[in-house]
Amino acid sequence: xxxxxxxxxxxxxxxxxxxxxxxxxxxxxxxxxxxxxxxxxxxxxxxxxxxxxxxxxxxxxxxxxxxxxxxxxxxxxxxxxxxxxxxxxxxxxxxxxxxxxxxxxxxxxxxxxxxxxxxxxxxxxxxxxxxxxxxxxxxxxxxxxxxxxxxxxxxxxxxxxxxxxxxxxxxxxxxxxxxxxxxxxxxxxxxxxxxxxxxxxxxxxxxxxxxxxxxxxxxxxxxxxxxxxxxxxxxxxxxxxxxxxxxxxxxxxxxxxxxxxxxxxxxxxxxxxxxxxxxxxxxx
Amino acid sequence: xxxxxxxxxxxxxxxxxxxxxxxxxxxxxxxxxxxxxxxxxxxxxxxxxxxxxxxxxxxxxxxxxxxxxxxxxxxxxxxxxxxxxxxxxxxxxxxxxxxxxxxxxxxxxxxxxxxxxxxxxxxxxxxxxxxxxxxxxxxxxxxxxxxxxxxxxxxxxxxxxxxxxxxxxxxxxxxxxxxxxxxxxxxxxxxxxxxxxxxxxxxxxxxxxxxxxxxxxxxxxxxxxxxxxxxxxxxxxxxxxxxxxxxxxxxxxxxxxxxxxxxxxxxxxxxxxxxxxxx
Numbered sequence: 001x002x003x004x005x006x007x008x009x010x011x012x013x014x015x016x017x018x019x020x021x022x023x024x025x026x027x028x029x030x031x032x033x034x035x036x037x038x039x040x041x042x043x044x045x046x047x048x049x050x051x052x053x054x055x056x057x058x059x060x061x062x063x064x065x066x067x068x069x070x071x072x073x074x075x076x077x078x079x080x081x082x083x084x085x086x087x088x089x090x091x092x093x094x095x096x097x098x099x100x101x102x103x104x105x106x107x108x109x110x111x112x113x114x115x116x117x118x119x120x121x122x123x124x125x126x127x128x129x130x131x132x133x134x135x136x137x138x139x140x141x142x143x144x145x146x147x148x149x150x151x152x153x154x155x156x157x158x159x160x161x162x163x164x165x166x167x168x169x170x171x172x173x174x175x176x177x178x179x180x181x182x183x184x185x186x187x188x189x190x191x192x193x194x195x196x197x198x199x200x201x202x203x204x205x206x207x208x209x210x211x212x213x214x215x216x217x218x219x220x221x222x223x224x225x226x227x228x229x230x231x232x233x234x235x236x237x238x239x240x241x242x243x244x245x246x247x248x249x250x251x252x253x254x255x256x257x258x259x260x261x262x263x264x265x266x267x268x269x270x271x272x273x274x275x276x277x278x279x280x281x282x283x284x
Numbered sequence: 285x286x287x288x289x290x291x292x293x294x295x296x297x298x299x300x301x302x303x304x305x306x307x308x309x310x311x312x313x314x315x316x317x318x319x320x321x322x323x324x325x326x327x328x329x330x331x332x333x334x335x336x337x338x339x340x341x342x343x344x345x346x347x348x349x350x351x352x353x354x355x356x357x358x359x360x361x362x363x364x365x366x367x368x369x370x371x372x373x374x375x376x377x378x379x380x381x382x383x384x385x386x387x388x389x390x391x392x393x394x395x396x397x398x399x400x401x402x403x404x405x406x407x408x409x410x411x412x413x414x415x416x417x418x419x420x421x422x423x424x425x426x427x428x429x430x431x432x433x434x435x436x437x438x439x440x441x442x443x444x445x446x447x448x449x450x451x452x453x454x455x456x457x458x459x460x461x462x463x464x465x466x467x468x469x470x471x472x473x474x475x476x477x478x479x480x481x482x483x484x485x486x487x488x489x490x491x492x493x494x495x496x497x498x499x500x501x502x503x504x505x506x507x508x509x510x511x512x513x514x515x516x517x518x519x520x521x522x523x524x525x526x527x528x529x530x531x532x533x534x535x536x537x538x539x540x541x542x543x544x545x546x547x548x549x550x551x552x553x554x555x556x557x558x559x560x561x562x563x
Contacts, residue, residue, distance in 0.1 A: 031331065031338035090562020168529060172489040175471040179486070183479045206471040208464045233532045236562065240525035241464070248518045248533060268345055273517035280417070280521060284460075 022260065026077045029264070032271040035224035037081035038074055039246075041238055042067065044230030044254030051254070057101045062256035064109060073263045075123070075157050081220045083160040085238045089132065089169055103137050106163070110143040117150055124156025130216045131165030132173075158220060167240035170216050177214035178206050217242050224277075225270050227262070229255040245281045247273055292336060353537075356546060363545030371545075371552040374407065378555045381411045383508030383531065385523055387515030388418040390539040397421065398431050400514075403544050404453070407551070411454045413508050417521045419459035428455070456505050463524045470497035494526065507531060510554045512547075514539040532557060 042063055049059030067084060074082050086106065092099060113120065113127070120127075129144040136144070144163070186204045212218055222242040226235070231252040235243065247270050251262045362368045382404065391397060397414075404412060414421045421428075474497050478486050487493070507527045511534070513520065518535035520528065534550045536542060 028334050028337045028341060031335045032342070088562050093561075093563035166529075168491045168526060171467065171526060172491055172494045175467070175474060175494065176486075176489040178471060179475045179479055179489075182475060183486075186479075204475070206468055206475055208468045211464070211468060211471060232557075233534060234530055234559070235528060235533070237529045240528060243520065243525075244463075244522040246519060248520070248535075268341070271342065272345065273519070276516045277519060280519070283417070284522075 033274045034078045035270050037221055037223045038079050039083040039223040039226045039239055041085045041228040042255045043228055043232055048254045048256040060105055066256045066258050069259050073260055081158045085162045087163045089164055089166045103140050107140045107143055110147050124154045126151045126154040126158050128160045130160050130162045135164040166237040168237055174211045174214040178210045182206055225249055225266050227266055229253055229258050245277050360543035360545030363548055371548045374551055375555045376408050379509055381506055381508045382409050383413040383511040385513045385520055386416045386539055388416045388420045391416040391420040394424050394427055396539045400542055413456040415458040415523050417460045422457045422459055460522045463522045469501055470494055473497045512536050
């Protein structure tokens with residue numbers, strides 16, 4: 001009993017020291033610009049499971065733990081928006097049992113999240129699920145919509161989870177929505193103006209701002225850093241439209257290995273390139 | 285005490301300025317650093333230690349990057365002069381289309397761009413897409429044509445910049461107006477096609493619809509397999525979004541510090557990459 005108590009005390013002490021050191025480092029780093037929005041491509045879960053000879057699916061579970069740590073560090077340092085690429089439309093091409101496994105994990109985690117709503121609302125986290133939610137299994141979609149509704153009033157920090165998402169779906173969809181909006185507008189104008197039955201005014205013009213308004217990601221500012229774990233250097237159809245002035249960072253760590261030092265290094269890289277990227281944003 | 289800390293901060297900032305100006309971050313940065321000095325020194329006294337430490341951290345980071353740069357220069361020298369043969373022979377069949385993003389300010393150094401293209405031509409790259417945000421390279425195409433003198437124009441009546449064919453390399457010139465603006469034009473094309481007549485069925489637009497609309501506007505080239513970024517930061521600066529879905533993106537550093545050996549290494553690394561495309 002004595003031993004357990006002392007290791008408990010030592011554990012808590014070390015944890016406390018760790019937390020204080022981390023907060024101190026984040027305070028130093030806050031002397032420079034802190035990114036408002038960081039996006040993560042959570043790549044490498046399956047490779048992690050293979051590397052450590054774990055059972056299939058264990059990589060995704062480890063990946064979820066890494067996600068929780070990374071989110072904690074981002075919110076502690078002062079990042080307001082965090083976007084994660086949880087499931088791509090391309091991932092539906094995987095083996096059905098693997099797809100089902102990921103859907104089950106998502107369902108389990110969202111249900112778990114809904115049980116901790118008090119704490120979530122205390123921290124002011126708003127959760128948004130971004131993508132073609134109709135492609136998800138019914139229970140997952142319902143749980144996701146419940147989570148979005150339950151946190152809709154929070155404004156302190158945002159967590160955007162991209163599921164059933166690709167930019168090559170997002171962009172044509174935004175065009176479609178913009179066309180729908182413009183045609184409605186044009187019809188209304190026609191009804192007030194000239195009497196041209198059923199024919200839409202050809203002078204309606206769709207601009208870039210109209211498209212951006214209808215993007216899934218139009219609800220938040222563009223990301224400042226886009227992180228892809230496991231050292232891969234491609235964007236894999238993620239936030240292609242929104243990454244115009246975004247710093248791309250590819251740490252070699254697999255997603256379940258991601259943590260504190262990758263977040264710190266990513267922010268330091270952002271601070272190094274801050275003036276250059278701000279200049280580019282102003283030139284646009 | 286406050287005066288001494290301010291002195292120390294000024295010295296650190298001055299040293300940072302020296303390092304940055306030496307390593308190609310451009311004149312703009314020196315102005316920003318001076319603003320930094322003004323802002324931070326006039327800040328609150330109790331934060332000045334943290335600000336000092338922040339500058340020390342960034343100094344250390346800068347020294348790490350400098351050391352990395354020196355190592356890369358040595359590696360490039362060894363590869364270029366044949367001491368390291370890991371990256372030969374190159375399997376260029378995998379690099380069907382190479383994209384190059386150059387920071388517009390750096391692209392104004394046309395001699396550097398020409399040297400880069402000469403190296404790529406020597407390596408054996410056949411098709412190159414040159415992008416810079418402001419269209420500086422588009423304005424310099426006559427100079428580039430003159431340099432690669434066997435080039436001849438084709439598609440002169442096309443709406444976007446024509447593709448130059450040469451016995452060795454084909455070029456495409458792209459700028460920011462070929463990015464989001466081109467998608468907006470495609471959106472208007474689709475709107476006019478499907479929404480003009482109120483009675484026709486309005487399909488839900490897919491990737492194929494957008495690709496076809498863009499083809500009508502003259503965007504006929506394929507997606508680049510590999511994208512080199514020459515500039516201060518690893519950022520694609522607005523390269524047309526729908527063309528880099530699965531493109532490998534490599535940051536090569538500032539254009540004036542380009543290295544032949546590292547180009548070979550980057551191409552070699554790309555040929556070894558295995559993509560699952562999500563599955």
